[in-house]
Amino acid sequence: MYKLGIIGYPLGHSISATIQKAGLESIGEEVQYDVMETPPEDLIDRIKYIKTHDYQGFNVTIPLKVPMSLFLTDIDDYANIAGCVNTVKVGENKEFFGYNTDIFGFKKAIPDEVDLTGKTAGILGTGGAARAAVVGLVEKGVKNIDFYTRNIINSHEAVNYARSKFPNIEFNVYQIQNMRSLAGTSILINATPIGMKGYMADQMPLEYKDFDSLNKDAIIYDIVYNPTKTVLIKEAEKRGFKTIGGLDMLIYQAQRAIEIWTGKTPDTKLMKIAALEIL
Numbered sequence: 001m002y003k004l005g006i007i008g009y010p011l012g013h014s015i016s017a018t019i020q021k022a023g024l025e026s027i028g029e030e031v032q033y034d035v036m037e038t039p040p041e042d043l044i045d046r047i048k049y050i051k052t053h054d055y056q057g058f059n060v061t062i063p064l065k066v067p068m069s070l071f072l073t074d075i076d077d078y079a080n081i082a083g084c085v086n087t088v089k090v091g092e093n094k095e096f097f098g099y100n101t102d103i104f105g106f107k108k109a110i111p112d113e114v115d116l117t118g119k120t121a122g123i124l125g126t127g128g129a130a131r132a133a134v135v136g137l138v139e140k141g142v143k144n145i146d147f148y149t150r151n152i153i154n155s156h157e158a159v160n161y162a163r164s165k166f167p168n169i170e171f172n173v174y175q176i177q178n179m180r181s182l183a184g185t186s187i188l189i190n191a192t193p194i195g196m197k198g199y200m201a202d203q204m205p206l207e208y209k210d211f212d213s214l215n216k217d218a219i220i221y222d223i224v225y226n227p228t229k230t231v232l233i234k235e236a237e238k239r240g241f242k243t244i245g246g247l248d249m250l251i252y253q254a255q256r257a258i259e260i261w262t263g264k265t266p267d268t269k270l271m272k273i274a275a276l277e278i279l
Contacts, residue, residue: 002261003054005034007046007068008061013197013226015275016059019254022274023266027258040067047071051094057261059254060086062193065128072098082135083161084128087257099260102132105253106223107139109244114187114219117141122185124148124176124205125192126155129223133189134162138169145169146185148176148206179206181213188214190222195230204232211239219243225250228279247275 002024006016017033024031038046040063050058060068065084069075072085073095079085085098110116121142123130126149137145145162149155152175159173174180182188194205220236225246233243251271258266 002029002031002056003034004031004057004059004261005036005050005055006059006061007036007038007043007050008064009037009039010198011035011037011061013199014061015226015250015278016061016254018274018278019251019271020059020258023254023258023268023271024262026267026270027262027264029262029264038064040064043067043071047096050090055090057087057089057257059257060088062128069098072096074098076100078103078135081165082128082131083165084131086128086132086253087260089260099257100132100135101253101256101260102129102249103135103139104256105249105251106132106136108252109248110136110140110221111244115141116186118143119186120144120146120184122146122148122182122188124188124190124194126158126173127191130189130191131158131162133191133223134166137187137189138166142186143169144184145171147171147173148179149173150176176206179210182210182218183213183215185214185218187219187221190220190224190230190232193224195222195232196224197226201227202231204230204235206232208235211235211241214241216240217242222246223249225275226279228276247272247279251275 075098078100079098082100087099087101089097121137192205194200219242221244222232223246236243
């Protein structure tokens, strides 16, 4: 029996428990997976609780992906590069080992035939998900990344961090309300929660007119998975753009987390079926 869970806030939208249970059952493992709502001010108390209640691991979601890094004994290369974690394995002595499986999931959700070598990417948002997207995009060969944010001042830390990790990549940051032409953007990623069920679900992180400057070959990638088709994805499809939804990224990052916890690879098809049944 594996005792696992997820921490973050809010978690009313989370389907991680369903996906993880399906994945673990596909490799013949029983699991108790607890959904533990944890506002940032309660993080220390939650860590104490996890250490004293025999958990073997847990997932981390917004807004704890960056602050969780402060409580880890060691981290993997992806977590180190991205500066945030979304998966933690608890050691025998209750040490926390941090991993970033979002990068794995983000990359794997992009079809193999998509060539981003030398291209420009746009990222909406500068939080933990945006950091994972940066690493994935760099590994896919992009040369320029434009950030679009509602608060440029608050985004400086994330942008400067990216520049320090990838000095050969050109990073720019723009106010999202004054979005410039997207004519040179090959892939546009929504790394904000806008459009998520329970959080501005009837809205998009950009304006309808912003689509007009995009090349028709551009890809719209929304990491929001609930609903499976956000307003952004629906509008992009209506206009004929290729799209990538957030569910595949979620499934693949969960696959990697299970591999970290158990050493076994789960059946992602069964995990996706389980997710779709409740979405």
